[in-house]
Amino acid sequence: MSQPFSRFLHPFDVAHHPNLEPEVKRAILASWASDRSAVRNEPALRKPPGAKRAVPIDDILAAMRDLERGENPIRSRQ
Numbered sequence: 001m002s003q004p005f006s007r008f009l010h011p012f013d014v015a016h017h018p019n020l021e022p023e024v025k026r027a028i029l030a031s032w033a034s035d036r037s038a039v040r041n042e043p044a045l046r047k048p049p050g051a052k053r054a055v056p057i058d059d060i061l062a063a064m065r066d067l068e069r070g071e072n073p074i075r076s077r078q
Contacts, residue, residue: 008028008051009052009053010055010059010063011029011032011055011059011060011062011063011064012059012062012063012066014028014029014032014063015029015063015064015066015067016066022067025067026064026067029060029063029064029067030064031048032046032048032051032055032060033046033057033060033061033064034046037049037051039054042054043057044056044057044058045057046060
């Protein structure tokens with residue numbers, strides 16, 4: 001899967017995708033959370049290569065927590 005994160009707009013799209021295995025979801029979200037994806041001079045934002053926009057690290061971590069808990073809450077996006 002080449003740059004799989006580029007097709008998702010938000011971390012919750014990854015966490016709640018019905019066809020992705022949990023391991024793939026974790027890998028995508030971990031790559032988003034990585035310091036490599038940090039936005040310069042904006043440490044609270046991440047923008048992986050190919051992503052359309054930056055997202056808050058807090059949203060990425062919340063999606064990871066939801067995935068670990070097996071929850072599928074509906075969240076509103078900004």
